[in-house]
Structure formats: C-alpha cells, structure tokens
Amino acid sequence: MTGRPTRRRTRAASKSGALVAGVVTGAVVGVLGLALSAEWLALIGLLVAVTAAGALAASLLVTEREHDERIEEEIERLSAEHARLSDQLITAEQEERRRLALFLHDGPVQSMSGIALMLDAVIAAVEGGREEEAARVLSTALEKQRETIRSLRDLSFQLEPVVLRDQGFGPAVRALAEQLGMRNRIQIELDVEGADALAEHAQVAIYQIIRESLHQAIRRGPPTRVSVRVGEAPGGGVETVISDDAPGERRRASFDEIAERARSLSGRMTVEDPGADGGTAVRVVFPSYRVRR
Numbered sequence: 001m002t003g004r005p006t007r008r009r010t011r012a013a014s015k016s017g018a019l020v021a022g023v024v025t026g027a028v029v030g031v032l033g034l035a036l037s038a039e040w041l042a043l044i045g046l047l048v049a050v051t052a053a054g055a056l057a058a059s060l061l062v063t064e065r066e067h068d069e070r071i072e073e074e075i076e077r078l079s080a081e082h083a084r085l086s087d088q089l090i091t092a093e094q095e096e097r098r099r100l101a102l103f104l105h106d107g108p109v110q111s112m113s114g115i116a117l118m119l120d121a122v123i124a125a126v127e128g129g130r131e132e133e134a135a136r137v138l139s140t141a142l143e144k145q146r147e148t149i150r151s152l153r154d155l156s157f158q159l160e161p162v163v164l165r166d167q168g169f170g171p172a173v174r175a176l177a178e179q180l181g182m183r184n185r186i187q188i189e190l191d192v193e194g195a196d197a198l199a200e201h202a203q204v205a206i207y208q209i210i211r212e213s214l215h216q217a218i219r220r221g222p223p224t225r226v227s228v229r230v231g232e233a234p235g236g237g238v239e240t241v242i243s244d245d246a247p248g249e250r251r252r253a254s255f256d257e258i259a260e261r262a263r264s265l266s267g268r269m270t271v272e273d274p275g276a277d278g279g280t281a282v283r284v285v286f287p288s289y290r291v292r293r
Contacts, residue, residue: 095260103155111148115141161207169195169203173210173228180214184222188214194231198238202265202291206230206240206284209261213242213282216255220280221246233285238292243281258282265290 118141125134164172170192177188195203210228217223223246233239255271262269262284272281 091263096264099257100155107151108148111144111151115144115148118144161204164204164207169198169207172207176207176211176214177228180218184218186218186223187225189225189227191227191229191231194229194238197293198230198291199293202238202286205261205265206291209240209258209282209284210242212258212261217242217244217246217280220248223279235285237285237287239283239285241281241283243279245279248280255282258284262286 118137122134122138122141125131125137161172163175173190173192173195177190180186181188195206198206214226214228217226221244223244226242226244229239229241231239255269259269261267265286267284267286267290269282269284272283
C-alpha cells in the first residue's frame with residue numbers, strides 16, 4: 001500500500017526537477033543569445049523556457065490534484081475502518097449481553113425457581129407435621145441458595161474484577177494464579193509485564209481470556225504446569241499465550257468464548273493442536289492500535 005504512493009511521489013519529483021532544469025536552461029540560452037546579438041538563439045531559449053515553465057505549472061497542478069485525491073481516499077479508508085470497528089464493538093456488546101442473559105436464565109433464575117419450589121415443599125411438610133422431611137428439604141434449599149450466591153459473586157468478578165481495578169493487571173493475574181495453583185496443585189509461570197503499557201479495557205479483556213483459559217485447562221486435566229505470557233508478537237502487535245500440559249481439547253467450540261473476547265478488540269485466536277504428550281497453547285494476537293494506551 002505504501003510502495004505505490006512513494007513511487008508516484010518520486011516520479012513526480014524527478015519530473016518537476018527536469019522541468020525546472022529546462023526553464024533554467026532556456027533562460028541561460030536566451031541570455032546568451034542576447035549577449036551574442038543572436039536573436040534566433042535568444043528566441044529558442046525563450047521558447048524552451050516558456051514551454052518548460054508551462055509544463056512545470058501543469059505538472060504541479062496535476063500533482064496537487066493527485067495529492068488531494070490521495071487525502072480523500074485516506075479519509076474514506078479511515079471512515080470505513082471506523083465504521084467497521086464500531087460495528088464490531090456493537091456486535092461484541094450484543095454477544096456479551098447474550099452470554100449474560102443465558103447465564104442468568106440457565107443458572108441463578110433456574111436455581112431461584114427451584115429454591116421457591118423447595119420452600120413450598122417445606123411449608124407443606126411443616127403443615128403436615130413431617131418435620132424431618134421439612135428439615136431435609138430446607139437444608140437442600142439452603143445449599144442451593146449458597147451455590148447461587150457463589151455463582152452471582154463469580155459473575156460480578158468476571159464483569160469487573162475488583163483486584164484488577166484496585167491493584168492493576170500484574171497483581172490481579174498473580175492473585176488468580178496463586179488461587180488456582182494452590183487449589184489444584186498447578187505450577188503457573190507468569191510473564192505479564194508487557195501488559196502494563198496496555199489500555200485499561202485491553203487489560204480487562206486479556207485478564208478474562210487468561211482466566212477462562214486457565215479454567216478450561218483445569219477442566220481438561222488438570223495440568224501440572226501452565227505458562228502465561230503477555231508481550232510483543234513476533235509479527236507486530238500484542239500477543240497473549242497460555243500454554244498447558246493438560247490433555248488436548250478436540251472440541252474447538254470450547255474456545256468460542258475466548259475467540260469472541262478476542263474479536264471485541266480486533267484480535268485473532270489460534271489453538272495449537274496437542275502434541276504426542278498432550279497439551280494446548282491458546283494464542284491471541286491483538287493489533288497495537290486497539291490495545292495500547
């Protein structure tokens with residue numbers, strides 16, 4: 001994209017230089033003709049100078065028009081890119097709302113409905129004098145309520161991790177790694193200093209990608225070792241790589257949520273196929289202009 005405009009500018013500069021040289025040459029020939037009292041030589045010099053000057057003026061007009069056209073093309077390109085990114089953001093927000101609605105419907109709402117039915121059963125058992133049955137159902141309802149509270153607390157943490165907001169990306173990821181590592185006896189290696197230069201919205205998205213990838217690895221394994229890296233991508237941009245030695249995941253649909261989060265920032269996700277010893281590497285690459293401050 002940048003090669004052709006550069007070549008056009010080089011050719012235009014070369015042409016303008018040649019025309020300027022023509023004007024100077026014609027003027028010198030004309031002055032020389034006047035000095036030698038050679039009217040024909042002076043006339044030739046004048047014609048050359050006037051012709052070159054006219055061509056130079058025309059060339060400058062064409063160059064200016066081409067420059068204006070390039071500016072208009074760039075404005076149109078940037079407008080189209082802005083519209084594309086806006087559509088992408090709207091789509092991502094719609095997907096996020098859809099996931100939230102499905103989670104609430106299939107999780108807490110169903111749990112609360114079940115708890116209500118159990119409480120009705122408790123009332124009926126008490127009225128019927130079946131105290132042991134009422135106590136048993138009430139205990140089950142209380143446990144179901146605790147599970148619902150935990151799921152809602154997890155949802156709140158996913159929407160806006162408090163530690164990420166209060167302490168920053170590095171401490172938040174380390175706290176997550178320590179929590180999951182101790183609970184599941186996993187060695188989690190971190191190299192996430194590259195995220196310090198990223199925008200806040202990018203840090204939140206990458207944190208959620210790391211969190212989801214770690215939970216997926218635990219569900220598949222659990223693994224014994226996981227490495228997490230955030231830094232410069234080899235081909236440019238910013239990459240997040242989560243590698244584990246858990247059994248490989250053949251169902252690519254399991255990574256759809258991660259892919260959707262990546263697309264919200266124009267990112268691209270790839271999953272490396274497990275090797276002979278198993279293991280999975282999730283790599284997400286973001287363009288710099290979407291994630292840097």
